[in-house]
Amino acid sequence: MTVVTCRPKRVAFATLCLSLFFSPQSARAQAMERDTVDVFFLGNSYVYYNNLADQLARISESLPGPVLRTSHHLHGGYSLRRHLEDGHLPSALETKAPDGDNWDVVIVQEHSRLGVPYADDEAGVLGDRAPFLQSAAEVADMVSEIGAEMLLYMTWAKESFPGQTGALARAYAEAGIQHDAGVAPVGLAWDHVRSERPDIVLFHPDGSHPSPAGTYLAACILYAELTGQRPLGASAELYGVEMRTPGVVVSHDPIPLVRLDPEMATYLQDVAWQLTRRSPPQGSRIWFARSSHPTIPTQRGTPPRGIFTPNH
Numbered sequence: 001m002t003v004v005t006c007r008p009k010r011v012a013f014a015t016l017c018l019s020l021f022f023s024p025q026s027a028r029a030q031a032m033e034r035d036t037v038d039v040f041f042l043g044n045s046y047v048y049y050n051n052l053a054d055q056l057a058r059i060s061e062s063l064p065g066p067v068l069r070t071s072h073h074l075h076g077g078y079s080l081r082r083h084l085e086d087g088h089l090p091s092a093l094e095t096k097a098p099d100g101d102n103w104d105v106v107i108v109q110e111h112s113r114l115g116v117p118y119a120d121d122e123a124g125v126l127g128d129r130a131p132f133l134q135s136a137a138e139v140a141d142m143v144s145e146i147g148a149e150m151l152l153y154m155t156w157a158k159e160s161f162p163g164q165t166g167a168l169a170r171a172y173a174e175a176g177i178q179h180d181a182g183v184a185p186v187g188l189a190w191d192h193v194r195s196e197r198p199d200i201v202l203f204h205p206d207g208s209h210p211s212p213a214g215t216y217l218a219a220c221i222l223y224a225e226l227t228g229q230r231p232l233g234a235s236a237e238l239y240g241v242e243m244r245t246p247g248v249v250v251s252h253d254p255i256p257l258v259r260l261d262p263e264m265a266t267y268l269q270d271v272a273w274q275l276t277r278r279s280p281p282q283g284s285r286i287w288f289a290r291s292s293h294p295t296i297p298t299q300r301g302t303p304p305r306g307i308f309t310p311n312h
Contacts, residue, residue: 034067037226038097040148041072042083042139043109046155048074048247049204050215050257054240056222058257062235065227069098074247079115080108080135089139093146102146105226107184108139109153112208114171124161129171133178140179150181151225153218156190159207165191184225185275186218193217193271200264212258213268220272230273236265 039056041047053070060068073092075083083089097103115135116127136152143150154172157164168187176183190202202214210218216238220231237259242250260268 035065036067036069036099038099038101038104039068039070039226040093040097040103040106041070041074041109042080042089042092042106043072043074043153044078044111045074045076045209045245045247046109046112047072047153048076048243049209050212051240051243052210052215052218052222055215055219055238055257058238058240059219059223059231059234060227062238063223063229063231063233065229068223068226071095071097071103072247074243076246077111079111079132080139081115081131084135084138090142093142093148103148105151106139106143106146106148107151107153107222108136108143108181109155110136110172112155112158114168124158124164126164126167126171129167129174132171133175136175136179140181150179151222152176152181152183153222154183154185154187156187156202156214159203162191162194182225184218184221186221189217189221189271189275190214192275193268197267200268213260213264216258216260216265217268217272220269221276224272224276231269232266232273234265234269236260236262 039053041053047053053072057068057070060066073083073089075086078086093103093106110132114126114129114132116129116131119125119127140150152172152175155168157168165187169185172183172187175181193200193202200213201211202217203209204211204214220234223229223231223234238257239254240257241252242255244250
């Protein structure tokens, strides 16, 4: 398997004032150099509920590792196919990162039904994944054209249909293998937490979108996946901008995006690490493109061990 490496960017931490505007005052005041990674989200309301992009950035700022600077192209209810068809995606991906370069990583999230109608509405059986795989292929080509790596954001089963987990995981795993892309196992993490800690509410009342805690778990998974570092010790209270349907910023004034009990935050951080841990890499995993080969649970609640087999 070919391994693609990129050079990490180093910037003076004092120059990150704008990207750190919503971080704790103590973090903003640090005058030290930090590695930075510029991350672009492509998706829908599963990203803008509780502002996953800002939560990920704030988590990185609260930890000693690299700073993840984020932006996004989101539209409520959109599948990858609709993003491809509305004509805005090429220009969105070509926007420049804060340092004027191209994006380092593009996180790609498909519609929660993989962009197709259910095969069985009453049972919540997902339809043919071929359209998702075709759309992912086209997006992968566009991401490659700007010199970025693609990370697939595996979504979770609906609250009423927990059996969807395996089908979603298999679809994202297949796309990851086809395009030598990483797969962030967010859906598997949700399945594990729902089984082990049903007291933690991951869902919005609609049974589909994430609660603030659900978004926090996704952000911890993405942080561990992008950096190769454990998110233990990340702030349990994160601030950012509020977003609403169809994916617009309500106000640039910061609001609390999530406030968790410290014990709950630590538990979610640990679950994220357990599902993304791998053999020690040679250097930071942030700069490697690799295929991910999930071991798909055969039933809900299978222990999430050995989720990925790394390729070096």
